[in-house]
Amino acid sequence: MVRERAEEVLRRLAGEHAVLREDQWRAIEALTVDRRRVLCVQRTGWGKSAVYFVATALLRSGVAAEPGDHPAGPTVIVSPLLALMRNQVESAARAGITARTINSANLDEWSLIEQEIRAGEVDVLLISPERLNNPDFRDNVLPGLAGSTGLLVVDEAHCVSDWGHDFRPDYRRLRTFLAGLPGRTPVLATTATANARVTADVADQLGDALVLRGPLDRDSLRLAALRLENPAHRLAWLADHLERLPGSGIVYTLTVAAATETADFLRSRGFEVASYTGQVEDAERRVAEQDLLNNKIKALVATSALGMGFDKPDLGFVVHLGAPPSPIAYYQQVGRAGRAVEHAEVMLLPGPEDVAIWRYFASLAFPPEDQVRAVLSRLSPDQPMSTQALEPLVDLRRTRLELMLKVLDVDGAVRRTRGGWLATGEPWTYDEARLRRVAEARETEQRTMIEYAETTTCRMEFLRRCLDDPEAVPCGRCDNCAGPLFDAEVSSASLAAADAFLGRPGTEIAPKKMWPTGLAAVGISLKGRIAPSEQSEPGRAVGRLSDLGWGNRLRAAVSPESPDAPVPTDLAAAVIEVLKAWARGDDAWKQRPAAVVAVYSQRHPQLIHSLAEHIATVGRLPMLGSLEAAHPAGRAAEPGAYRGNSAQRVRGLHDAFVVPAHVASELPELSGPVLLVDDLTDSGWTLALAGRALRRAGAPGILPFALAIAG
Template identity: 80%
Template sequence: MTRDKVSEAERLAVRECAEEVLRRLAGEHAVLREDQWRAIEALVVDRRRVLCVQRTGWGKSAVYFVATALLRDGITAEPGDPPAGPTVIVSPLLALMRNQVEAAARAGIRARTINSANLDEWGEITAEIRNGEVDVLLISPERLNNPDFRDNVLPGLAASTGLLVVDEAHCVSDWGHDFRPDYRRLRTFLAGLPGLTPVLATTATANSRVTADVAEQLGDALVLRGTLERDSLRLAVLDLPNPAHRLGWLADHLDRLTGSGIIYTLTVAAATETAEFLRSRGFPVASYTGQVEDSDRRAAEQDLLDNKIKALVATSALGMGFDKPDLGFVVHLGAPPSPIAYYQQVGRAGRAVEHAEVVLLPGAEDVAIWRYFASLAFPPEEQVRSVLAALSPDRPLSTQALEPIVDLRRARLELMLKVLDVDGAVRRTRGGWTVTGEPWTYDTARLRRVAEARTTEQQTMIEYARTTSCRMEFLRRCLDDPEAKACGRCDNCADPLFDAEVSPEALTAAQAFLGHAGVDISPKKLWPTGLAAAGVSVKGKIGPSEQILPGRAVGRLSDLGWGGRLRALVAPDAPDAELPDDLAAAVVEVLKAWSHGDNSWDQRPAAVVSVASNRHPRLVASIADRIAKVGRLPMLGTLTSTHQGDDGPRGNSAQRVLALHDAFSVPPEVAESLKDLTGPVLLVDDLADSGWTMVLAGRALRKAGAPAVLPFALAVAG
């Protein structure tokens, strides 16, 4: 059989073998869809590159598992051809990898994964690959530029790959809703593949622009795009007035939602709070966020798969990484910023059940959250150039060492470096990052177009929540589905299954839960690295005589309960005003709770001092005065500051320390009063963002003689 001319009879024989593998994988009655066969035929017989844009549940994984089995069996090999190497699947999340390994085993396919959680197995797995014992290797896109993997494993792997699979391929495109720069490294992998190595890219969420971008990056690709209709999903939107009503609605209706499902939130704090509230109402749920330990995430995934819990309350950390065909519902507390992202998440439900409920509960705070995440986009050119200027070709600098140079938070700095690496301007090495010297252009026009596309997506998501026409048709049109039509099932096409009523009992419970005030402020123990290079001679541990104690705040800016109220007071553009009575009562509640119970202070404060504020001096002064009067404590005064900034959040810890180091002074009258204190000073501010204002202001008080410092803020960021 030659690939230049394969007879219809030979292709039919390959299809019969493919159907047999599918039955092993999916059951004795499974039959290939026509586009599944077209993809397998293109990969196995014609050794082409294929892009599958098909809805969740269509069976994209069946394509690459069947193709793997046929290639490994040599079904289309020519005489003298060496055995096909393993299939390499680039997959975005560990959860998805675990699902895929289990699915492969059902078809008799031996799958292994290389990731950050199994470093001690890398050598063993590499040896198994060399010995032909691995059929499928799953890796994350981040692994492609790990220095050890890139230099020692990747060249040999690319040369021996029998099939390359790019899962969730929309991540390749910066036009997509979930662009990941590490995916762009696949260009290097593609370039290293032997001739006629087939490549399959798959996604369920790509509009025409993203599809064209991915296809162009693949090269000469066969694009198989199917309908995005999901006839099991019943979409609905409920407009509820505030977070308490949304939590109360969940408590009233969760039992009415069939089976088990996912409740998505926009922030980690919201996921944590929602899970805690639902557990308090007797529901077995678990939270799933990027801050949950991997072992706990695994346990939560398995509990949902086994229907031991009613729901996972998750951020987008779950996202693409979960496969449960009988998922009965998806509820969103807050709208994602893109209808394409929304379709991708709701598509997890209803794959193997007749009906699945999809409910969106948008919130007034959604736009502010979208705005925050949009602010983490690619930095301005001057910040990028400052990093390139700081790097040398032969002396690597770590991300931490770059922080005193550029005013970017670490996650955003690392994202920028990854993009520069993909563009060839920098290179990641064992010691950090080096500059390559290659010319690099800041693509202002493209970045602006991408930003405009994001803004359009956000507005479209608002329109989705407000539309009176078919919701499924609306989403399918957003993904440029030419077959989009009214579904006849959503709350606009048929009688809605749910109303917006919340029982008085559930609403009261939610209000009480969200009305509880108090979060911890953890003090810093270590100075940021690299400060000496910027002229500040502190490093290592913060000395015991300069440290502050653990503190408290009323709430987080991202809290479901207090978040909106706090943002209205402490946001950079919020008017400066005295502390309102409702928040004054919350301050008193937090101080009372701090005085006894778990994590209580060891010694009651002996006096109050406020932090100088350029943005909200009236607010900060009123907080301190209220506390002093209620606690019958002396108000010693306000620390002065030479810092002339806006007191706004800084990009990273190093920049914050550089801006505030030795900026605070203790007025003589305050210093005199400190001499007579036998207890801690309560240090008051409106907002604790990075935490370094409290550390450095408290350090000034400690050096002036304060026996201890207890920080208190109205709000903490995050």
Template identity: 60%
Template sequence: MDEQALREMAEEHLRALAGPTATLREDQWSAIRALVLERRRALVVQRTGWGKSAVYFVATALLRDLGEGPTVIVSPLLALMRNQVEAASAAGVQAATINSANPDEWASIEEEVAVGDVDVLLVSPERLNNPDFRENVLPELTRNTGLVVVDEAHCISDWGHDFRPDYRRLRTLLTELPEGVPVLATTATANDRVVRDVSDQLGVTEDSNAPSTPLVLRGSLDRESLRLGVVPLHSTRERLGWLADHLEGLPGSGIIYTLTVATAEEVAEFLTERGFAVSSYSGRTEANERAAAESALLNNEVKALVATSALGMGFDKPDLGFVIHLGAPASPIAYYQQIGRAGRGVEHAEVVLLPGEEDQRIWDYFTSLTFPDEATVRAVLHTLDNADKPLSTAALEPHVELSRSRLEMVLKVLDVDGAVKRVKGGWTATGQPWSYEGERYERIARQRRAEQQSMLDYQRTAKCRMEFLRSELDDPHAEPCGRCDNCTGVAYSTEVDSVTSESARQRLERAGVTLSPRKMWPNGMRAVDIPVSGKIAPSEQHEPGRALGRFSDIGWGGKLRELLGPEASDGEVPEELVQACVRVLADWDWARRPAGVVAMGSSARPMLVASLAERIAAIGRLPLLGHVAHDPARRTQRSHNSARRLAGLWSRFGLPDELSLTELGGPVLLVDDYTDTGWTLAVVARMLRQAGASGVLPLTLAST
């Protein structure tokens, strides 16, 4: 088929996808031609909304017309997959997806792929290493595929090891493809460093002397519809007030991004109380609730979703009118990606950053969760080396100092590196030599620090803000936009209405967070000589408790961090916090009023905890029954997973000999400074229940 005829067919498929007036951009056609006519590999770096998905759907339709096998799209998020399946259908392309949300459909989809009824199969990167998929589906798919697409390909870059390490497995997949199978990688967020890294990972280079030159298409990252601005405010109270004052005046509906789940939920509650139709959206939101929230925003049934970065790649609402950030993301790349949700199909959209003093602390926290040190990773390998059978992630936890999520990340990285293998029943060591990439991880850390500084520079720059972001992404076409607050000299007011400000103050000072009891013992405890397993008996649990606030709260969080931080000295509890705890107790809807107070033993803050227990007992006219004893010699380093944490706590505490609970006539109020994993409360509550307490009601100043 000649090139002109192919382009006419491509235009027909595009019109089916995007409407009767749609025409291919020249770079879209260049990519399609490279994939279909020349069977090359290509990397397309284009701004959000440019039409990258049109390239692979049109290319798929053409390749299928030519008798080629199905396209495999590796896609990172379920929301992205849902949108892509719908888009494919509009183009006359039959698409299906295999992911964690539809396990009941896997067998039928795999059969449809085998008989050729599926044109596009979307899979998550994790699915590539699912044992059944890897052994039963992937070999045949690799032999017969007509096109491989790596969507959101920046995930394969250096920083991707702790976001989607399975993306790095793609390099192995691509080496196993038959010769002549085209490969397309697409992303909207890539600077020069990321482009080089992705190109290397996918075998795409810019060597013009190569006999079949792989193609890199990189366009302008300007977003003509976006008006960028920064509003510097001095307190969380002012930022909340500003949101409430300005939200109604923002165009259409949009997204308010926050840095933490707790902030998203608090802001959504505050705005709802102020009469706005908003919902929170985060990684803690249930799947069905996420889908409902996305639908409500798409249909303009809410003014905004207050969201963490969980609402990001793949959410496509062309008429999204604004994106507000309550707190700055840690890099210009992340910020550009998130603001790219707005203004795709409208002439004007507002983008406003409300930075906070706590942003750096939050960045530092997430940075601390990156790839662990070598000794910790070696402990994982050592445990698997010495196991006589595959070990699940849960079975590994008692033996390594890692949280469940970080342990899973380490296992995936080791798997990609060939040191461990995922099999039925868990993980096993391969015995292959493995080296720790310390230099690489330090390079990533330096890059992150530089990106954080760039975000601070963005807030302070007097130059064009869009030009600043485009330059950070190494856009060679970067130039002043003429639209942002710096270009126009027109900035949002920093004034906040006094009534709104007072409402924000009251919301921030509201006290009380529910502490749910632990209901299951961690797996594998008998392997470390702790004689518990399965469900925690209701007769050994504490009842739902209360904390004054979370460390991450936008209201009480700052005061609690100052009082309970690692550098804080021990002392009497401040009266302001005592009175706040009294308000928490007054609002507590307990079934039975506590009949006595017990103070938790503390090696770090004995004076603080004792004074809090004494003040609460005196105000409530309750007997102070005593202090839970603790053995400082048994104090271990704070653990990052439940099994290790419980093992370190199990024999640490003791009850006073004189403590009498059987005749108390009501539950015990158990007072502590803060709770993290909840295992200290669980262990001591079990002891108190076994000693005769009819119930245990935990009260702490803070929770994490």
């Protein structure tokens, strides 16, 4: 009887011909009849959501209840992305299930949804893992929710494990939620991307769990990889072949800048595409998602912000401009394609810059012990401190500080409360050995991803073996099994257009107008608005280190490991092009610069001085010289190497620059602003404070210029 009822619900959800897979039924039976904990490791498109929606319908209706069982409360689904939540609410409605979501985008609906939950009108509640430790939700909603939950679903459960490719510390708070569940409350964890180590870790955290692991082949996907000469060739290839790719799809990039550039270029070639990154407003992302779902656009050009949970069954292709740092993450992303179509094309276009990008993101991992201890020493057990107030006191940027605090919260060393963070006083150990092993695992994954791009064996088998799939065999479909469908040829017209597009140098450096908050806490008496008489004007750089066009050349010149040398000829020419465009553009400088000054540098003095000299010579401007360091032996001796948060940057750079007497004597006589030259700007504070020193010495204005912007 229970299975018959389950099949009825499935047909409402997926169509009149839908039939439960055997492992789907095993999971549903374990959840509804045996009230067990289940871990499903199954390929994308297998139907994991059908398991929890069918189980919800059975539990809510009491079909499988035993004598003494309480009526099942709502199913709580912990889900990582808003895109998934929106898809799931719509899917639930098809099965007659009332679903609601509580997330950061619908704060005004929270109270109404909470009333509906208390009234028993909600069958499914979707929440993000971050919501589990929101003080209001944790203290006012979660206790009652844990006590009444009929089924807990942990979607994308590999995020629970720090061995997983997308570990999220907020997921670890599920341990607390699990501990608060009444006896016989079933729990379902699902993922498509867990190798044996991650599977064992998640199963251990669940407790006594039934593990249902299936084969991970995706017989609709045709995998391929092409090595192309440079970013221009990759963009040209995409422009030449996008129309040949079936249906609509996703073009993944590794950085926000690359996503923006790629979308702009494809639009310039006549394609309907949209960019999708973490920097795009939520409303715009919703429109872009819907346009892709409705096939109104050919592709979304996206970062990993569009990843887990986006559900478009007829997605026809996935192309990667740049390789993700893990073959498991790659399998997860390409799994978006080909769920309900017979064939989908998957293409990897790796680049030599991928490794540098991986290295940058790896540098944002959990901080070293001395920095963690410094944060703990600042927190009180009685007086909460906000992240904003804590930030100026420690040498960590906001995102990294927040990640670290979340981990400490999960570990019990701190507690988030109204107003910020409290120290718990509980003993805490820095698990250096485990962090080192995780870092080594990440490095192994990166090497394996390079091997995947270069392999001459079956690509699907390669990915399945990375996921420890015991049934991995050659697929017979990929470019190595069946021969390539696409070659590396690009048209001269597309290549010329891509070269011209990527070869355009120039990006704005936004001026600093406000001092960072909390400077008084680090002994700096600056706050509020920077005095207009000490501000710099908007500046320019050749490009960003993450740019598709200029990124490689800029990294070769300005990276910390790059040898100091005169400015390369191609960059020198690009600098002049940027200055010419700056002089005559719609947002041109108000006054032509009257002189050139270089920023002090220990790391690249020859590069910066030659750049400044070149600008002065071509522009027929006096080269006044370089600023000097006030503290040659201190941190400020190398401002560009200091990578703390804004308050710490200002502390390290405050009064760090000396204007030599021979430069100061010239400044008041200038008829226009000083062009201030540096190699690399990161936070922007080096140029801002160097410019302030020149303004205070008499410069009538500052036009900042750098070869590159970090990021």
